[in-house]
Amino acid sequence: MQHRYALECLDRSLKDIMKAVDPECYAISFGGIIVVLGGDFRQILPLITYGDRADIVAACITRSRLWSIYQVFLLTENMRLKQGESDSESEELKKFAKWVLDIGNGQVSPPRVCNLPVTENQILIMSQFCDVQTENTVDNMICSTYPNFAHKGHSTQYLSERAILTPTNQNVGHLNSLIVDKLPGESVSYFSVDVAEEFGGTYEDLNEAFPIEYLNSLNVVGMPPHDLKVKVGVVVMLMRNLNQTLGLCNGTRMIVTKCLRFCVECEVICGTFVGSKHFIPRMELSPSDTKMPFKLVRKQMPLQICYAMTIKKSQGQSLKTVGLYLPKSVFTHGQYYVAICRVTSPTGLTIFVNDESGATTNITQNVVYKEVFYGLPEA
Known part of the structure; x- marks a missing residue:
């Protein structure tokens, strides 16, 4: 928003x-x-x-x-959910759609658990989405979201309809590196060229205070890493708008088809331009909002690995299979709602939740700022 x-x-x-x-x-x-x-x-x-x-x-x-x-118009039908083929399936989809809305409105009651403190934002996840009997290891989560990955890992349809969602970039980077290691072939590293600009001191002071090694070590939100490791067949997401008429927009998911010296060839796997191939070059990128006392300019390909992505980045995506990984609970309004409404069917949602001790649980936080809805018409 x-x-x-x-x-x-x-x-x-x-x-x-x-x-x-x-x-x-x-x-x-x-x-x-x-x-x-x-x-x-x-x-x-x-x-x-x-x-x-x-x-x-x-x-x-x-x-x-x-x-x-403003005059407010309400949309009441969940168009992301597919249509049921039978009466029982249609009824199940209606129940799921209502549960998703209740989550978004903060109308799900806290669980009643004996001998455990319960807060206002806590909710109990239904057993069909969360299996507390299975340990939430990273391998189990990857196998659940990407089954038979060794044989289907290069299929564009297979990759376009599934993803792992998690709240923080730290978990995203860890999960993506593990999944990329499972792909056959040698990885290719593309190193960025980093420059510090708009510094108040002299050029000598800039080099002494912010050496190149320090600039390379910075991982800024919304920027590609200094060392971008990719393989042929790896799923990536575009981080900048390059050409909207060709579908090269921020958030477009693609698969790497060639690793060249100064660029990579990618094939679009989602949206209207599925199957089209494009060369993604290096370009100068700068963070839009940072507390650094200088402007970081990084010349790198605007790509990030996206087998796993943050919940915020997943907004607008429609996926058949979603693995929601919550090693820690969501921390702001709407995160849990956005994650669970990415799926086109309730059978495609699996939630992995850990408590403070790291054990598997089916209780998590659903943060909702209800004062946001004041003054809005009711559906």
Whole structure:
């Protein structure tokens, strides 16, 4: 979800543009142009660095001065879930869709467990999604989400319809490296060229304070790593918009078909442009928001391995099989809801939850900021 400042900035920009056509348009919201917004307030809210619950809620568009002029239309049917082939299957899909909505609205009651403290956000996961009798090892999780991986690991259809979701980038990197090691063949390393810019001191001070080895060691969210290891057949995700007319957008999943010297050839495995092949070159990338006292410019291919991905990055994806890995509970509004509503069928969802001691459990946190829904019409 976009920050409310983006909406207000668009309002001011359109007013400035439209007043050249008609001066009276400057007094009308968005310069008199109809603006259509789409979104789900149950999903992840705007990211506020070091912000607390109040800061995140205040950044929502419902807190904008423009919200009162909007007319809200409700969509009531889950189009991601496939249609049932029988009455019993249709009834099961309806129950699953209602459970997903209850999760998003924070209407699932806490579990009643004897001799254990229970918090408001805790929920009990149904046995059909979480098997507490099986140990949540990484190998079990990979085998559950990617069954028969050794033989089907190069199939585009097989890879496009499944993924492991987890809250943090640290777990994503660990899982992806383990899965890539299971693929046959030698890995190819592509090293980035890192430069520090916009530093207040002299060039000599910059080299002494921030040597190249330090810049290479930085792993910034939203940036590819310095050492990008890929193999032929590895699934990657594009991290930048390269060419929207060809389907090369941020979040597009592809499979590596060739590893060349200065670029890789990838085949799109999802969306409208499935099967199209493109060369992905190195390009200069910079983090959009960082606390570093300089601007890091990294020349690298805008790719990341995506057998596993963060829950936030999975927004917009539709998957047949999802393995939700929660070594620690979700930590912000909408994360759990986003993860469980990626699947097209309840049979494709498997949840792996660990408690504080690392043991398998079926109790986890579902963080919902209910004040976000104040003022919204009920479905």
